[in-house]
Amino acid sequence: MIHVSRLYHSYTQDERYAVKDVSFEVPKGEVFGFLGPSGAGKSTTQGILTGLLKLQKGDVTVAGYPVKSMKNEMFNRIGVSFEQSNVYSKLTARENLAFYRQLFDVTTRDPLELIRLVGLGGKENLKVGTFSKGMKHRLTFARSMINNPELWFLDEPTTGLDPAIAANIKDIIKEQNDKGTTVFLTTHNMYIADELCDRVAFIVDGEIKLIDSPKNLKLQYGEKVVTVEFLADGVLHSETLSTIQDQDKARLQAILGTCEIVTMHTKEATLEEIFITVTGRGLT
C-alpha cells in the first residue's frame, strides 16, 4: 500500500536533511507505526506521503499512485487525520463533515454517524469554535474517515484526549483495521503503538533505526523483570530484578525469605525502553 525508497527531504534545500535515506514498505491491511521523538522526521515523512510536502528525492508510491505525479483522485482512497486539529471553527460539526463529504467521488459516510462514533453525539449542531481542543481533535479524526479510506494516515490520534476517549479512538482504529483498512500511525506514544501496530519503525534524526513487530522487538531486546518493594530494617526498598538471570533470581529469593514484601510486579520491557536501548534517545 505504501512503498518508500531512499527518501530525503531538506527544508533548507541543502545537505541538512530532516529525513535521510528512509526506506520502508507497508503492505495492505497492516497497522504500521512510525515512532520517534518530536522533530525526528515523522510528520515530514507523512507530509510527503500525503502530498502536503513536495517530494525532493526518492521514490514514493502511495495506494498505487506515485507521489511525484500525484492525482487528486488518489485522495478518494486515503484518509488523513492531522496532529493539529484543522476544522472550520465557524461551521458546526455537522456542517464541517457535510462539506468535506462533497469533496470526494466515492461513497461517503453519514456525518452524524461519525460524530456519534467519536463521542460527539448531541454536539453536531454546535459551532466548532465552541469545542474544546480534544473535541476538535476527535472531529478531525472523524473527518478522516468520511470517505471510507483504504489507507489511513493518523498523526498522533490520541494526543490530548482523556484515557476513556483515547481508548474509544483506539477501538475505532482496531475496528477499521479489522475491516481491511491499512493504517500508517505516526506517534511518540509507545503504549498506543504497542497496542495497535503490527510493525513499528523507530525514527531518530530523520533516519530509520529499526523496523520490526513489537513482539519480535520484545523478544530480541526485552528482558523479563520483576519489581519488588520490601521493608528491611524498617526502611522501604525497591529493586528491579531479572527473572531469568541466576544472580537476580538468587537475590529475589533472598528478599522473599528475609524481608517483608510490600508490592511485587512482574514487568516486561516496554517498547519505550527498547526504543531507548536501540536509539540511545528518549521520546521527548
Place this chain on the structure above:
Amino acid sequence: MKLLSSFVKELTLATRSFYFYIEILFAVVLLAVVLFAIPEQIRVVQTQVLYLDLPQPAADSLTADLLAEDLDGRWEETVLESGDDRFDARLFETETARVYLVNSAEAVRDLADTKRDIGMVLSLDAAGQLHYTYYLQGYESQRLQNLLSVIPAASLAGMAEKIAGMTVEQLAPDQVLLNDRENVIPTLIAFNSSFMGMFIMAAYIFLDKKEGVINAYAVTASSVARYMLSKILVVLLTATVSGLIVTVPVFGFQINYGLVLLLLLVSGFFASVLGLLIASFYADITKAFGTVFVVLILLMLPVIAYYSPGWNPWWIRIIPSDLVIWSFREILVENGKTGVVLLVSAGLLAAGCALFVLADHRYRRTLSVS
C-alpha cells in the same frame, strides 16, 4: 458539484465573519456620504471681511453691487465677536463668498487676525485713486497673491468688456460631464468594490491558514483551483452587491448595468487573484501587511491623478486601478466609450487568468505554509 459545495461553504463562512459585512457596510456609508454630504455642484465659499473707506455715494454703489450678487437679494445684519470686541456687520452671501461689510478698518484688521479670514479695506488716496489693503493669512497661493496685486492696476471695466467679447467654442458638444456627486462614484466603486477584493481575499486565506483548513482541503479529491475559485466567487458576489448599492441610487437605471457588472466582475476577479497570490507568500496577515499596504498605496495613486487632471504621468496610466476608474467613468458618462470598457475588461480578465495560474502553482507548492 465540488465547486458549488465549496462556494456554499465559503459563503456560509463569509456571512459568519466580519470581513463580508465590511464591504457592504462601507458601501452603505459611502452611499450616505455621496447622497447627503456631496452636493451635485461643489461650491467653494470663501469668507471675507470688507470695509469701504469711501465717500458715501461710492460706498453705496459698491454695496448695491454686492447686493445684486447676494443669493436672496438682501443683506443680513449681524454682530461679529473678536475676543472682547463686538463689531456690527452686514452679511452678503454670494455663490462664491460670504462677505461681511464692517464699519472700520480696525474691525477688518482685528477680525482677519482672530477669525483667520481674508480682510480688505478699500479707500481713496490723496490723488483720488482707489487704494486696496489686503489682510491675508499666509496660506493663500502665490497665484492668488499675484492676482490680488494685479487687480488694482488692471482696468476692471476693460477686463469685463474683453471677457464679454470672447468666443468659446465647445469641440465635443455632445459630451455630458458628470456632476460633482457623480464624479466621485468611479473611484468609490473601484476601491470599495473592485480592489477591496484583494484585501478581503487575503484575509480569507489567512483565516484558513490560521485554522489549518487548507491542508485539510489539500488531502481531498478536490483541486486547489476549485478551492481558490470558490473564494473568488464569494468576493465577486460582495463586489457586485456593494457596487450596485452605490451606483443604483445615484444613477438610477440610466446607465448600462451590463457593462457595470462586467467591469465589477473582471476587476474584482483581478483584485482577488492578486490577493490570493500575495497571501501565498506569507504565513499570516501580520507578515503580509507590508506588501498589502504597498500594493494598496500603489493602486490608490491613480485616485490622486483622477482628481488632479494636470498630473497624469504615463506610469500612472498603466496601473490597473487607473484603467478601472476611467473605465467606470466611461460607463457613467452619457455617450461613454464602450470599446474602452470592453478592452480594459478583456485585459483585466487576461491578467487575472495569468495570475490565477501563478497562484494555483504557488498554492500547490506551499500548502504546508500555515
